[in-house]
Amino acid sequence: xxSQLLHDLKSLLGSEAVLHRPEELMLYEYDGSxxxxxxxxVVFPRTTADVLAxxxxxxxxxxxxxxxxxxxxxxxxxxxRKGGILAVFSRMNRILEIDIExxxxxxxxxxxxxxxxxxxxxxxxxxxxxxxxxxxxxxxxNVSENSGGPHTLAYGVTTNHVxxxxxxxxxxxxxxxxSSALDSPGYDLLGLxxxxxxxxxxxxxxxxKLTRLPExxxxxxxxxxxxxxxxxTVVDITARGITPAACEMLDGxxxxxxxxxxxAGFPLDCAAVLLLEVDGVAEAVQQHAEEVADICRAHRxxxxxxxxxxxxxxxxxxxxxxxxxxxxxLSPTYxxxxxxxxxxxxxxxxxxxxEIGVKYGFQIGNIFHxxxxxxxxxxxxxxxxxxxxxxxxxxxxxxxxxxxxxxxSITGEHGVGxxxxxxxxxxxxxxxxxxxxxxxxxxxxxxxxxxxKIFPSKKGCGEIHVRPLPLAGAxxx
Amino acid sequence: xxxSAFSPSVTSRLSEIVGATNVASDxxxxxxxxxxxxxxxxxxxxxxxEEVAEIVKFAAAERLALxxxxxxxxxxxxxxxxxxxxxxxxxxxxxxxAHDPGDLTLSVEAGVPLAKLVQILAExxxxxxxxxxFANRTTIGGLIASGVDSPLRxxxxxxxxxxxxxxxxTGEGVATKSGGxxxxxxxxxxxxxxMIGALGTLGVITRVNxxxxxxxxxxxxxxxxxxxxxxxxxxxxxxxRSALTPLTMEILSPRVAELFxxxxxxxxxxxxxxxxxxxxxxxxxxxGYAGNEQVLDRYANELKRLARESSATGVTILSENLPPAWxxxxxxxxxxxxxxxxxxxxxxxxxxxxxxxxxxxxxKAAELNDLRWAAMARGLGIIYFAILPSDHTEQWRQRVTxxxxxxxxxxxxxxxxxxxxxxxxxxxxTLQIWGPSRPDAAQMQKVKSVFDPQHILSPxxxxxxx
Numbered sequence: 001x002x003s004q005l006l007h008d009l010k011s012l013l014g015s016e017a018v019l020h021r022p023e024e025l026m027l028y029e030y031d032g033s034x035x036x037x038x039x040x041x042v043v044f045p046r047t048t049a050d051v052l053a054x055x056x057x058x059x060x061x062x063x064x065x066x067x068x069x070x071x072x073x074x075x076x077x078x079x080x081r082k083g084g085i086l087a088v089f090s091r092m093n094r095i096l097e098i099d100i101e102x103x104x105x106x107x108x109x110x111x112x113x114x115x116x117x118x119x120x121x122x123x124x125x126x127x128x129x130x131x132x133x134x135x136x137x138x139x140x141x142n143v144s145e146n147s148g149g150p151h152t153l154a155y156g157v158t159t160n161h162v163x164x165x166x167x168x169x170x171x172x173x174x175x176x177x178x179s180s181a182l183d184s185p186g187y188d189l190l191g192l193x194x195x196x197x198x199x200x201x202x203x204x205x206x207x208x209k210l211t212r213l214p215e216x217x218x219x220x221x222x223x224x225x226x227x228x229x230x231x232x233t234v235v236d237i238t239a240r241g242i243t244p245a246a247c248e249m250l251d252g253x254x255x256x257x258x259x260x261x262x263x264a265g266f267p268l269d270c271a272a273v274l275l276l277e278v279d280g281v282a283e284a285v286q287q288h289a290e291e292v293a294d295i296c297r298a299h300r301x302x303x304x305x306x307x308x309x310x311x312x313x314x315x316x317x318x319x320x321x322x323x324x325x326x327x328x329x330l331s332p333t334y335x336x337x338x339x340x341x342x343x344x345x346x347x348x349x350x351x352x353x354x355e356i357g358v359k360y361g362f363q364i365g366n367i368f369h370x371x372x373x374x375x376x377x378x379x380x381x382x383x384x385x386x387x388x389x390x391x392x393x394x395x396x397x398x399x400x401x402x403x404x405x406x407x408x409s410i411t412g413e414h415g416v417g418x419x420x421x422x423x424x425x426x427x428x429x430x431x432x433x434x435x436x437x438x439x440x441x442x443x444x445x446x447x448x449x450x451x452x453k454i455f456p457s458k459k460g461c462g463e464i465h466v467r468p469l470p471l472a473g474a475x476x477x
Numbered sequence: 478x479x480x481s482a483f484s485p486s487v488t489s490r491l492s493e494i495v496g497a498t499n500v501a502s503d504x505x506x507x508x509x510x511x512x513x514x515x516x517x518x519x520x521x522x523x524x525x526x527e528e529v530a531e532i533v534k535f536a537a538a539e540r541l542a543l544x545x546x547x548x549x550x551x552x553x554x555x556x557x558x559x560x561x562x563x564x565x566x567x568x569x570x571x572x573x574x575a576h577d578p579g580d581l582t583l584s585v586e587a588g589v590p591l592a593k594l595v596q597i598l599a600e601x602x603x604x605x606x607x608x609x610x611f612a613n614r615t616t617i618g619g620l621i622a623s624g625v626d627s628p629l630r631x632x633x634x635x636x637x638x639x640x641x642x643x644x645x646x647t648g649e650g651v652a653t654k655s656g657g658x659x660x661x662x663x664x665x666x667x668x669x670x671x672m673i674g675a676l677g678t679l680g681v682i683t684r685v686n687x688x689x690x691x692x693x694x695x696x697x698x699x700x701x702x703x704x705x706x707x708x709x710x711x712x713x714x715x716x717x718r719s720a721l722t723p724l725t726m727e728i729l730s731p732r733v734a735e736l737f738x739x740x741x742x743x744x745x746x747x748x749x750x751x752x753x754x755x756x757x758x759x760x761x762x763x764x765g766y767a768g769n770e771q772v773l774d775r776y777a778n779e780l781k782r783l784a785r786e787s788s789a790t791g792v793t794i795l796s797e798n799l800p801p802a803w804x805x806x807x808x809x810x811x812x813x814x815x816x817x818x819x820x821x822x823x824x825x826x827x828x829x830x831x832x833x834x835x836x837x838x839x840x841k842a843a844e845l846n847d848l849r850w851a852a853m854a855r856g857l858g859i860i861y862f863a864i865l866p867s868d869h870t871e872q873w874r875q876r877v878t879x880x881x882x883x884x885x886x887x888x889x890x891x892x893x894x895x896x897x898x899x900x901x902x903x904x905x906x907t908l909q910i911w912g913p914s915r916p917d918a919a920q921m922q923k924v925k926s927v928f929d930p931q932h933i934l935s936p937x938x939x940x941x942x943x
Contacts, residue, residue: 096532100829101714102858146663157661159670160638180857181826181893183626185911186940187679188920191670193635195663215720239579241602281720285773340659342580371663375581397724412661427664432653435927436666442923466594 001040001083003070005061009043012053016132017044017091028071028086032133033419034335034383035076039086046091048204050107051168054087055202056171057450059172066450068200069110069141070135074336075417077145077197081434082451087202090138095206098245103210104163104180109140109203116208128155131413132321138243140203146195148413150246150320151277153371157413159194161168161209167193170449181205192439197415198450200443214245217318218289219307222274222362225268227251227354230272231347233299234244234370237276238343242291246277248320251350252366254378261326262321270302274370275320298387321366331363331380335392339403343373352402353377360395374412375403400425416454424456453471483518483562487539491563493630494531497525499569510546510564512901513557517544520564526644526652526683529565533681534650536563537931544935545681547588547616551623554898555676556910557939567618570683573597575658581689582641582658587618587682603689606633608803609812613745618682625672628765628806631856636673639688643669645680648929658686671924675934678943679928693724693767695747697797698803699777701784702759706730706840709760712787713856716764719783721776725765726856727806730836731758733851737805741815746804750772754793762789764805764856787899807850809853809861809875812926814899815867817849821877821900821908825860835860838887845883846876858893874904885912911940 001020010020019025019042029038038475045051058065064084071078071088080086100123105116113134116128121203130149131137136149143165148157155161164178178190193200224230230249237247250258252271259266266273271345274296278288292305299386341349350366357364357379368376375397381392400410400423409417410423424433437455441447482502483491483871491500499522501507502862507516522527536543540844542560546552547567570586573594578601585594585850591605592613598604609620621643626635635641642656645668654780655668672680697911703709734757736742737750755761762784766776779793784792805812815821827835832854839862844848849865864880866873881897888895897910915921925943928934937943 014936080880099828101830102715104828146667148661148663152661156634156638157663159667173919175917175920177920179826179892179894181828181831183624183824183826185896186915187675187893187924187943188637188670188673188918189917189920189924191667191673192924195667212720212722235579238581243691280722281772281775283775283834284768287769287771294636340657340661342577342582342659344577346577369661373659374661389848408659409657409662409664411663412659414662416665424665427657429653431651432655432665435647435653435668436650438927439666439668439924442927443920 002061002367003152005057005063006041008057009041009054013043013050013246018363018440028088029079031073031076031078032069033074033076033417034333035079035418035419037076037079037081038083038085041081042086042088044088044091046406048166048168048174051087051204052172054085055168055170055172058085062448064451065170065196065448067140067144069138070112070136072137073141073145073417074338075411077415077417077453078141078283079418081453082474090139092204094296100125104207105210106205107139108209109138109206111139113137113139113142120210124213126213127208128211130239131157132324139206139208142172143194143203144196144198145415148369148374150248150369153247153369154243154245155211160188161192162194162206162259163209164207165190165193165203166205169201170444170446175201191298197454199415199440199453202380202449216282216285217277217279217313218285219313220276220289220293220325222276222301223303224268224272224300225270225302227272227350228347229299229301229349230274231370233274233296233301234346235344236295236299237292238371242288242296244292245279246275247369248275249273249366249368249370250275250320250323251366253363253369255325257330257365258319258323258326261329262319262322264315266319269434275316309401311463327365327378331385333381335379335381335396337375337377337379337399338395338411338414339375339408341373341375341403341406341408346370349375349402349406349448353399356395356398360391362392362395372412373408418453421454421456426455488519490535491519491532494535495521495528495867496525510549512544512561513554513905515557515561516562517561519616520566520571522566523712524569524762526570526646528653529681529683530646530650532565533648533903536933538650540931540933542933542936545618545622545677547619548590548611548614550611550614551619553627554623555938556905557937558935565681568616569807574684577602582660582686583689584684584686585617586684587616589617591615591617591620593634598689599692602692604692605687606639607636608772608807610808611745612807617685619785620730621673621682621685623676626804626859628727628855631726632722633690634723637670640669640673641688642686643672643682644684645672646930647680648934652683656686662690677940678939679934681934687912691893695773696724696764696765696767697776697798697930698763698799699780700754700795701762701780701789702756702791703762703787703789704759706760706836707833708788709762712783712789714830715783715787721766723766725762725806727763727764728854729761730852731760732849732897733853734818736812736851739812739816742805742812744815744865745808745811748800748804750766750805751795754795759790763806765799806853810886810899813851813863813865815877819866819869819873819877819901819904821864821866821881821904823862823864823881823895823900824898825862825884825888825893825895827858827888827891828857829856829858831891831893834859834891835888835893839884842880842883846880848876848880857897869901870904874907877904878907881908885909
């Protein structure tokens with residue numbers, strides 16, 4: 001890295017806000033995915049003015065620049081694929097305004113998702129998007145990735161809850177788009193920027209909607225002896241027009257891993273469970289809970305448990321939200337997929353995923369948002385074994401191929417990032433991708449901001465190149 | 478009316494693409510494609526997205542300005558196009574490509590009438606929460622491109638909240654797409670959101686994918702009447718703080734009763750309005766809700782209590798009459814447009830607690846200028862303020878212009894904004910249709926340049942350079 005740039009960054013931000021030693025940088029070469037890319041330096045802006053100045057320096061030195069929140073992302077979106085400056089927003093973590101009457105909050109991007117909900121809980125409100133990493137992930141990251149979560153089935157994903165953004169374009173312009181009042185005149189730039197995976201701008205301020213907490217909640221755990229019964233139940237719930245607040249599925253293998261870690265009281269001998277939640281006004285919740293339980297029983301659920309109180313409910317959710325961590329205890333590495341399928345295709349897809357696991361000799365755990373068809377197969381492998389690497393990529397590709405054949409998508413909430421860019425041609429034509437690339441170039445003309453993300457490189461387009469996953473612990477490029 | 482004829486070579490190329498029977502160039506036919514006193518030189522009716530792409534490619538090469546049209550109910554929104562050579566009539570793209578009831582997804586061509594979808598979905602007890610103005614005629618493409626909202630946005634949001642993907646043709650004639658057909662998807666940029674409300678200035682929408690919704694159980698309507706707006710808004714705030722999550726919530730001003738009871742109103746909704754539920758001299762809060770019997774009882778009781786606490790002068794609960802009564806709310810805009818020779822509708826958006834001041838400001842601006850008015854405010858902070866002048870003479874134009882700009886200025890001070898989506902064609906040049914210039918105008922320009930570098934898609938309708 002240019003020592004003059006490093007010097008400039010230090011004099012701008014103070015030396016305690018600039019990291020550049022290899023042992024420091026190693027901490028920032030990962031996110032929640034299996035990707036690895038090491039930045040040349042890491043900086044911690046505290047203000048929008050800092051961010052503007054960092055962008056100016058990146059331009060001056062023609063250095064790549066990547067924004068990052070808590071680094072919990074699952075597609076390498078916040079990794080410095082081409083090196084350069086990694087701007088970590090963890091110190092821009094102030095809640096700037098809470099407006100209870102209008103149900104709005106304005107926050108800096110580094111505010112942790114769960115902290116905002118905690119700050120407004122006293123008024124009976126919350127920030128609805130609830131990724132499993134919500135205790136760590138930042139709202140800036142949520143906005144960049146258009147994050148989902150278990151309750152997005154009923155409440156929508158991040159883009160449905162963002163009203164306005166202040167952001168710095170890679171050209172150094174400070175922009176404000178959208179407005180606290182609805183229907184900001186002109187093009188829906190918010191719709192474009194939310195979920196653009198940090199490729200269009202660095203976000204410096206976010207205004208979001210706050211949602212009233214439901215009056216009543218019932219959480220059910222339905223236990224099944226076969227995977228098919230569980231998936232058929234989901235199809236039936238959807239077809240009957242019931243929209244639970246959440247509808248999560250864990251297969252038996254994952255469940256046992258989770259139980260060993262969380263001790264939530266999950267049964268150890270079943271093939272799958274559905275974690276279902278209904279909420280709303282008390283009179284509706286009672287009825288919906290009974291309907292959902294009846295459907296589960298009609299599909300041979302062995303048992304339907306209802307959480308008796310908040311403690312039991314929290315325990316069930318703790319199991320769900322810590323599942324990835326639980327699996328991490330059992331395997332040196334896992335590769336989590338994020339494919340989406342039409343919900344009627346759940347039974348067939350789960351069967352196919354199992355076949356793929358057997359074919360390649362991998363244990364695949366399934367824990368996912370069944371209600372909206374968003375799968376998260378976790379393929380367990382050892383990253384130190386090169387043959388396993390190739391196998392895991394091939395298995396993952398087969399799963400994604402199947403999702404696409406079913407009319408689905410390659411990512412429901414984790415983003416494309418640097419992990420799935422090569423898969424984009426499976427869904428989009430070169431013309432589709434060109435329009436998206438042109439849009440990126442309109443705001444990020446030199447490509448300095450988060451380079452080589454989302455879109456596959458033009459070379460060799462139309463065919464899929466299997467890029468070997470980087471070895472854990474191996475030095476990155 | 479202005480229009481200029483094409484050279485024979487242009488007409489023959491268009492005929493080559495879509496067939497001679499699908500090219501109209503005689504005056505009588507073209508008159509039906511009028512936008513703000515302008516007529517195109519030809520109207521073409523493509524039958525496929527490939528034909529749309531061919532036409533746009535040709536238009537881009539020839540620098541012909543084109544406006545995509547559906548049922549032509551909302552072409553009056555926004556500014557007049559600065560150029561208008563070609564009407565691209567999308568109504569032949571009218572196929573329902575797929576409805577997967579089990580997945581609650583739907584894929585349709587842009588020219589499909591909303592009414593047809595309502596029918597198809599109802600067979601499966603599903604629906605699209607888009608009871609928008611001109612619901613009986615509008616096409617899907619038109620309702621998306623115009624960005625109109627509906628009473629159901631209170632609970633279900635607007636189209637952007639349940640639009641899953643889109644196919645469209647860029648201003649260079651490239652058929653392309655974004656999003657997909659599954660209910661959750663973060664693959665690539667959400668370009669389809671940019672197309673909503675862009676009035677066809679970024680692309681020609683050819684196909685749209687939606688999430689559909691299960692039809693709610695029994696629905697009821699609740700109407701509370703108030704002496705003053707402040708009390709109706711007070712009730713709105715009380716509902717927002719309660720556990721209730723109604724499906725619709727509109728506050729109606731005095732005179733809306735007169736509008737809803739007029740002959741003009743029956744043109745848009747034939748089902749009769751129940752008598753005496755709203756009054757010509759009072760404000761009303763109207764809200765719809767759904768659920769099982771206990772839920773309906775709970776809503777009725779709580780709403781009655783909240784109405785009382787907000788000093789309502791009377792309440793009515795509607796059951797069987799709900800759809801017709803609610804249809805009038807849906808059609809507020811066309812009914813208002815039909816209620817004066819020069820209706821000008823200001824769309825105000827403020828934070829919910831600011832609605833009181835916004836309504837007061839608008840009311841004062843209208844009354845200072847001796848203008849009749851009626852307003853419908855959505856619970857979320859959107860106010861449709863219809864100014865109803867008695868004539869469209871110069872004197873009335875001046876009064877409306879003065880009132881509208883006073884409202885726009887005041888809304889900016891309230892940290893909100895106000896646009897004038899509907900106004901008489903000849904007044905548009907003196908009104909700030911899209912409000913004062915916005916700080917993000919430069920960013921919108923960048924987007925426009927990507928999609929329509931030749932400026933041939935509905936040029937000028939959206940803003941001078943968009």
